[in-house]
Amino acid sequence: DRPPKHAMLSVENKVVAPPMVYIAGEEMTRYACDLVVKSWLEPYFDLSQWEYFDLSCVNRDNTNDQVLRDAVTAGQRIGAIFKEPTITPSAIQKKAFGLKNSLGSPNGAMRAGWNGITISRDTIHIDGIELGYKRPVFFERHAVGGEYGAGWSKVGRGTLLTTYLPSDGRDPFVVDKRDLTDQHNVVVTYHNPYDNVEPLAHLFFQRCLDANITPYVVTKKTVFKWQEGFWAVMKDVFDEHYKSRFEEKGLLQACGGDLQHLISDAATMQLIRWTDGGFGMAAHNYDGDMLTDQIAQVHRSPGFITSNLVGKAPDGSLIKEFEASHGTVSDLWNDHLAGKETSLNPLGLVEAIVGALQHAAVLDAEKNPDDEHKVKARDQIFNFTTTLRTAMHNTFRYGQGTRDMSGPSGYTTEDFVRKVAWRLQR
Numbered sequence: 149d150r151p152p153k154h155a156m157l158s159v160e161n162k163v164v165a166p167p168m169v170y171i172a173g174e175e176m177t178r179y180a181c182d183l184v185v186k187s188w189l190e191p192y193f194d195l196s197q198w199e200y201f202d203l204s205c206v207n208r209d210n211t212n213d214q215v216l217r218d219a220v221t222a223g224q225r226i227g228a229i230f231k232e233p234t235i236t237p238s239a240i241q242k243k244a245f246g247l248k249n250s251l252g253s254p255n256g257a258m259r260a261g262w263n264g265i266t267i268s269r270d271t272i273h274i275d276g277i278e279l280g281y282k283r284p285v286f287f288e289r290h291a292v293g294g295e296y297g298a299g300w301s302k303v304g305r306g307t308l309l310t311t312y313l314p315s316d317g318r319d320p321f322v323v324d325k326r327d328l329t330d331q332h333n334v335v336v337t338y339h340n341p342y343d344n345v346e347p348l349a350h351l352f353f354q355r356c357l358d359a360n361i362t363p364y365v366v367t368k369k370t371v372f373k374w375q376e377g378f379w380a381v382m383k384d385v386f387d388e389h390y391k392s393r394f395e396e397k398g399l400l401q402a403c404g405g406d407l408q409h410l411i412s413d414a415a416t417m418q419l420i421r422w423t424d425g426g427f428g429m430a431a432h433n434y435d436g437d438m439l440t441d442q443i444a445q446v447h448r449s450p451g452f453i454t455s456n457l458v459g460k461a462p463d464g465s466l467i468k469e470f471e472a473s474h475g476t477v478s479d480l481w482n483d484h485l486a487g488k489e490t491s492l493n494p495l496g497l498v499e500a501i502v503g504a505l506q507h508a509a510v511l512d513a514e515k516n517p518d519d520e521h522k523v524k525a526r527d528q529i530f531n532f533t534t535t536l537r538t539a540m541h542n543t544f545r546y547g548q549g550t551r552d553m554s555g556p557s558g559y560t561t562e563d564f565v566r567k568v569a570w571r572l573q574r
């Protein structure tokens with residue numbers, strides 16, 4: 149039952165982990181990540197090249213959010229980022245934390261600063277264990293636009309005009325005019341920027357092709373007519389670059405021989421029915437947010453889903469930020485503070501650390517092709533991550549998994565970390 153040896157890694161000769169941005173967050177996930185880094189990484193890696201940013205509410209407040217701006221700048225420069233889940237404080241939390249500033253979500257600043265294209269969310273699988281979906285489910289969530297960046301106001305009776313002023317000096321025109329007859333209205337303006345749907349399409353279709361899964365595009369364009377453009381770009385890219393390759397692999401048999409569009413409400417039902425997996429979905433920002441939470445539930449636990457923001461640096465290289473799809477797991481944190489046992493599944497967090505480590509290693513080796521240490525470090529990191537995955541998955545396979553998977557007899561947060569550390573040492 150031994151996992152493969154971690155090849156060239158040893159406690160005596162630590163590998164210098166390449167530069168990477170490490171963003172620390174809050175609560176239970178911060179506690180668990182500290183355990184993971186100390187027990188699983190520090191014995192084998194020199195982590196001094198990592199640039200560390202503490203995005204806890206208190207530190208953001210103390211620095212008047214300079215720490216967030218610094219993290220975004222470092223991410224642009226380095227291109228490989230790991231982020232723990234963070235808290236966007238509500239009015240109640242602002243008071244409870246004693247904050248002087250109202251802090252916004254850091255995710256928007258990051259998605260804008262790194263030219264976010266897509267948030268890729270995929271199911272994690274453990275050979276020999278059946279989770280919710282038998283085969284992988286991939287999700288491509290448009291990283292920008294829609295409701296998240298909306299401007300809005302609470303208004304009374306009157307007329308609302310939405311006017312477009314072209315930047316090239318053409319005549320302005322009214323996009324929408326409506327009379328508001330209620331005393332109490334909320335008006336909202338948002339837009340969907342579509343320039344980056346083409347690179348999103350390439351990332352999505354290539355990922356599906358590599359993993360032998362069938363792609364779908366999800367919108368509500370039947371009613372929300374403005375969403376037609378998303379589908380049109382996806383379909384054009386598919387027809388021109390991917391259709392024949394999907395046909396050759398027989399991956400369009402499940403969907404009538406062509407790329408299929410799914411209406412978002414129908415997609416919610418298919419996600420529950422298609423538990424064989426083996427499909428991917430690409431969707432707008434908000435739909436992606438909702439649908440990926442549903443996937444997490446069907447697939448047993450939010451701990452079994454990855455979340456990876458892909459953006460583009462000015463030189464065309466990919467900026468990749470890796471995080472878990474879940475939040476800070478406040479309920480387990482409260483249990484922990486109350487001295488009770490907890491059982492946090494770290495797989496999503498660890499896939500994120502591993503993803504960032506690997507991307508950092510690839511970028512570092514690409515930037516220094518003549519430096520044999522950096523090329524060797526890349527190969528060692530890939531070796532190590534295979535070993536780490538095997539150690540974690542074996543721990544689940546031997547009935548020592550966390551309680552979201554193994555039930556009440558499952559391991560605690562700390563015992564699971566100890567057990568995997570033990571397997572890594574063998």
Ligand code: NAD
Binds near residue numbers: 233451491
């Ligand atoms: P959550 O994802 O933290 O937890 C939801 C439920 O799933 C809880 O019952 C939790 O115990 C369980 N769960 C989640 N991940 C688990 C894991 N790895 N192992 C075992 N159980 C797990 O969502 P929430 O409770 O709605 O949010 C808590 C905090 O996280 C909030 O302050 C929220 O703003 C923040 N949040 C942050 C991010 C982010 O930074 N990306 C995302 C979502 C929520």
